[in-house]
Amino acid sequence: AREIHLASRPDGWPTPDNFRLVEVPVPTPGPGQILVRNTVMSVDPYMRGRMNDVKSYVAPFRLDAPLDGGAVGEVVASEADGVKPGDLVLHGLGWRDYAVLDATAARVVDPAQAPATAYLGALGLTGQTAYAGLVDVAGMKPGETVFVSAAAGAVGSLAGQIAKLKGAGRVIGSAGSAAKVDRLRALGFDAAFNYKDRPVGEALKEAAPDGIDVYFDNVGGDHLEAAISSMRPHGRAAICGMIAQYNSTEPPAAPRNLALLIGKRLTLRGFLVGDHAGIRDQFVADMSGWLRSGEIQSDETVVDGLENAPGAFLGLLRGENLGKMLVRI
Numbered sequence: 001a002r003e004i005h006l007a008s009r010p011d012g013w014p015t016p017d018n019f020r021l022v023e024v025p026v027p028t029p030g031p032g033q034i035l036v037r038n039t040v041m042s043v044d045p046y047m048r049g050r051m052n053d054v055k056s057y058v059a060p061f062r063l064d065a066p067l068d069g070g071a072v073g074e075v076v077a078s079e080a081d082g083v084k085p086g087d088l089v090l091h092g093l094g095w096r097d098y099a100v101l102d103a104t105a106a107r108v109v110d111p112a113q114a115p116a117t118a119y120l121g122a123l124g125l126t127g128q129t130a131y132a133g134l135v136d137v138a139g140m141k142p143g144e145t146v147f148v149s150a151a152a153g154a155v156g157s158l159a160g161q162i163a164k165l166k167g168a169g170r171v172i173g174s175a176g177s178a179a180k181v182d183r184l185r186a187l188g189f190d191a192a193f194n195y196k197d198r199p200v201g202e203a204l205k206e207a208a209p210d211g212i213d214v215y216f217d218n219v220g221g222d223h224l225e226a227a228i229s230s231m232r233p234h235g236r237a238a239i240c241g242m243i244a245q246y247n248s249t250e251p252p253a254a255p256r257n258l259a260l261l262i263g264k265r266l267t268l269r270g271f272l273v274g275d276h277a278g279i280r281d282q283f284v285a286d287m288s289g290w291l292r293s294g295e296i297q298s299d300e301t302v303v304d305g306l307e308n309a310p311g312a313f314l315g316l317l318r319g320e321n322l323g324k325m326l327v328r329i
């Protein structure tokens with residue numbers, strides 16, 4: 001069996017040297033455990049934070065030990081009641097081709113309901129993050145103007161589409177290439193711009209001349225500053241991520257306009273998807289319907305081979321993905 005270890009902690013941008021492919025014996029399940037052959041795994045921006053040796057909301061990855069994260073695979077051996085060989089399971093031990101884990105830490109998923117990749121993307125925590133951020137955290141109301149950053153990414157592309165389906169008046173997205181901007185328009189965003197072409201503040205003012213009510217923040221920095229400037233009174237931001245600073249070694253230069261929060265009575269609210277389990281049933285019902293009807297399209301970028309997982313992760317940080325970045329094992 002093979003697994004990817006963290007060989008060293010990155011300082012700034014990670015490089016392939018921070019990872020190591022290691023050959024190990026196929027593990028054997030103990031009582032209550034299952035052996036899973038992983039078929040697809042997720043790479044996610046939050047994994048960058050776990051590569052640092054700092055206290056955070058998830059424990060740091062250990063050096064010279066396998067990384068972990070969301071994965072789906074087929075059960076090949078089971079010492080647990082209720083899970084049998086052939087079952088497809090969603091679990092947290094990605095970055096390896098074979099995983100042994102307690103059956104209670106895995107969820108059996110139905111490949112007839114949705115493809116395996118969907119359980120890591122639109123129907124999984126990615127989709128739930130988009131849904132929770134808009135509905136629970138920002139409290140988006142019909143008719144409102146919504147701005148989404150990293151809008152061609154996994155969470156962002158779903159957040160923009162969910163906003164439209166929940167009745168947003170106007171949805172604006174930013175992304176890092178002309179092709180991504182075209183894709184956002186095809187997905188139903190009312191306006192989209194490439195943040196690399198010109199200052200975000202300028203582009204956002206043009207796309208939303210009357211201002212915005214809700215900002216779904218995946219980026220932070222100059223995007224957040226622009227959103228604060230464009231917000232109408234009582235505007236709300238769901239602070240989901242700040243990828244612009246995950247690899248920086250300097251403190252961010254923006255936002256410099258937080259004083260606007262006072263006069264405009266703005267709310268900036270950070271959140272973690274894990275705290276929003278309460279919306280799960282509603283999310284799954286809505287999202288399954290939207291995927292079935294084709295009202296939501298979930299883009300995926302799939303990289304082949306476990307050995308290419310570090311490259312997929314580095315590519316994600318550089319914006320090489322359209323929609324959800326996944327590795328087929």
Ligand code: NDP
Pocket residue numbers: 044045046125126129150151152153154155156174175176177180195218219239240241242243244245271272273274316317318319320321323324325
């Ligand atoms: P994405 O699929 O959005 O991939 C990351 C994208 O970020 C890239 O494709 C790239 O697109 C963009 N990006 C990278 N660097 C920059 C930059 N400097 N400025 C602007 N855009 C940049 O990843 P996810 O959908 O998985 O995650 C999106 C965000 O949501 C992340 O910040 C993540 O940390 C956060 N998150 C938070 C959760 C929570 O519970 N709070 C749960 C899940 C995710 P481009 O080409 O457009 O630059």
